[in-house]
Amino acid sequence: MTKDSSRPRKPKRGQTREALMAAALDLVVKKAPFSSLSLREVTKRAGVVPTAFYRHFPDMSALGLTLLDESFRTLRQMMRQVRQEELPNERMLRGSIETYFNYVRNNRAHFLFVAKELFGGTPTMRNAIRREIRMFTNELAMDMARFPFLNHVNAEDLQMMAGLVVNNVTALTQEMLELEEDDDYGQQQVLQTAEKQLRLIYFGVGQWKSSNASS
Amino acid sequence: MTKDSSRPRKPKRGQTREALMAAALDLVVKKAPFSSLSLREVTKRAGVVPTAFYRHFPDMSALGLTLLDESFRTLRQMMRQVRQEELPNERMLRGSIETYFNYVRNNRAHFLFVAKELFGGTPTMRNAIRREIRMFTNELAMDMARFPFLNHVNAEDLQMMAGLVVNNVTALTQEMLELEEDDDYGQQQVLQTAEKQLRLIYFGVGQWKSSNASS
DNA sequence: GCATTTCGTCAACATCTGTTCACTAAAAAA
DNA sequence: TTTTTTAGTGAACAGATGTTGACGAAATGC
Numbered sequence: 001m002t003k004d005s006s007r008p009r010k011p012k013r014g015q016t017r018e019a020l021m022a023a024a025l026d027l028v029v030k031k032a033p034f035s036s037l038s039l040r041e042v043t044k045r046a047g048v049v050p051t052a053f054y055r056h057f058p059d060m061s062a063l064g065l066t067l068l069d070e071s072f073r074t075l076r077q078m079m080r081q082v083r084q085e086e087l088p089n090e091r092m093l094r095g096s097i098e099t100y101f102n103y104v105r106n107n108r109a110h111f112l113f114v115a116k117e118l119f120g121g122t123p124t125m126r127n128a129i130r131r132e133i134r135m136f137t138n139e140l141a142m143d144m145a146r147f148p149f150l151n152h153v154n155a156e157d158l159q160m161m162a163g164l165v166v167n168n169v170t171a172l173t174q175e176m177l178e179l180e181e182d183d184d185y186g187q188q189q190v191l192q193t194a195e196k197q198l199r200l201i202y203f204g205v206g207q208w209k210s211s212n213a214s215s
Numbered sequence: 216m217t218k219d220s221s222r223p224r225k226p227k228r229g230q231t232r233e234a235l236m237a238a239a240l241d242l243v244v245k246k247a248p249f250s251s252l253s254l255r256e257v258t259k260r261a262g263v264v265p266t267a268f269y270r271h272f273p274d275m276s277a278l279g280l281t282l283l284d285e286s287f288r289t290l291r292q293m294m295r296q297v298r299q300e301e302l303p304n305e306r307m308l309r310g311s312i313e314t315y316f317n318y319v320r321n322n323r324a325h326f327l328f329v330a331k332e333l334f335g336g337t338p339t340m341r342n343a344i345r346r347e348i349r350m351f352t353n354e355l356a357m358d359m360a361r362f363p364f365l366n367h368v369n370a371e372d373l374q375m376m377a378g379l380v381v382n383n384v385t386a387l388t389q390e391m392l393e394l395e396e397d398d399d400y401g402q403q404q405v406l407q408t409a410e411k412q413l414r415l416i417y418f419g420v421g422q423w424k425s426s427n428a429s430s
Numbered sequence: 431g432c433a434t435t436t437c438g439t440c441a442a443c444a445t446c447t448g449t450t451c452a453c454t455a456a457a458a459a460a
Numbered sequence: 461t462t463t464t465t466t467a468g469t470g471a472a473c474a475g476a477t478g479t480t481g482a483c484g485a486a487a488t489g490c
Contacts, residue, residue, distance in 0.1 A: 160412060
């Protein structure tokens with residue numbers, strides 16, 4: 001009986017970790033929130049046996065945190081790049097927005113993952129995400145502090161303004177994620193809305209007087 | 216053999232439906248998103264046997280939709296009440312905000328449920344929620360259209376402005392829900408931020424000129 | 431009063447879950 | 461090379477899951 005002399009049935013060795021992460025991300029995109037994925041489901045999609053999972057992660061929540069880290073690592077570096085491009089003014093707005101939303105478009109899976117975990121995840125997960133968002137807010141506030149025309153605005157109010165921007169961009173991102181991947185018209189629509197809304201905020205900021213309580 | 220002559224072991228009859236809904240809501244608050252609740256879990260907490268579930272709902276997702284309806288029914292009526300209280304101006308802001316956030320505080324469970332389903336739920340669920348939110352946005356835009364000082368703003372831009380407000384209030388609501396129920400300081404903080412942010416938007420709206428494309 | 435429908439219980443099923451343990455092929459270290 | 465460590469497989473477990481069907485008590489209709 002001619003036994004099959006070549007047996008590279010599992011030629012991939014050392015790539016299982018990445019396969020697991022990709023599988024999980026995939027399932028999140030086209031099925032359910034991460035919190036409701038089962039270990040077996042993920043391993044099945046990754047093409048490995050369930051027990052192989054434990055060679056790479058102690059449990060599902062560890063996978064989740066790793067995925068979260070991956071999601072934000074690339075996002076952070078993009079944000080840094082956007083921030084040091086130009087000094088902000090009304091003209092810069094459009095460019096930044098386009099850069100950001102293009103990034104969202106090209107990293108749909110990661111954003112979907114984060115969006116679903118922002119509320120559906122474990123407390124640990126939720127806190128991690130909120131910490132990142134707060135960090136973005138802080139950085140934005142610091143950037144704004146460097147504008148001459150915002151000199152008279154105190155730190156607390158700068159934080160408030162940055163929060164307003166971040167809240168809105170977050171909401172628009174979620175709106176964008178709900179659209180079909182090929183719905184170019186809808187995406188353009190969201191982008192235009194975003195630009196207008198940020199410009200409106202920009203106007204409001206110009207009118208703001210920090211010291212007022214009720215005068 | 217003295218048999219127990221009184222056997223009111225399950226004296227509650229006809230209240231199971233409410234018990235199931237309450238149980239589900241309870242579990243959502245202190246455990247996990249609705250999507251990850253199991254039928255057995257819910258019935259156990261409701262104090263009934265799993266099969267009793269089917270007397271009231273065909274499956275879990277039906278329960279979810281009912282819960283969603285309940286959540287929005289009370290919210291809608293409150294919004295209507297707030298809207299017809301006064302004509303909006305800067306002074307009205309504080310009152311409306313307080314009313315709204317008090318309502319959030321008193322209906323924590325329902326809001327938590329909605330927040331977690333907004334992204335974690337099934338497509339059906341998500342669409343239902345987004346439709347409600349869009350309705351609020353539309354109503355707000357219609358209210359704004361009645362202000363004299365917004366006469367020169369076209370319908371599309373009114374929609375955009377209303378969207379900005381709703382986005383932000385939604386985000387702040389979520390922030391509020393993340394706080395402990397007895398964290399009075401934190402809640403007050405969010406409320407103050409909300410007021411400032413809405414006032415800033417109010418300023419921006421005052422500066423807005425609809426017709427401008429780039430001039 | 432009796433008949434019927436409503437509504438909850440109980441037992442049982444097939445399926446899926448996370449996790450264990452022993453085993454082995456491949457890769458790295460010696 | 462030989463040895464050791466790494467990273468996969470496979471069988472098996474106890475428990476939880478959704479759903480079925482037959483049964484009975486309470487509520488309702490007549």
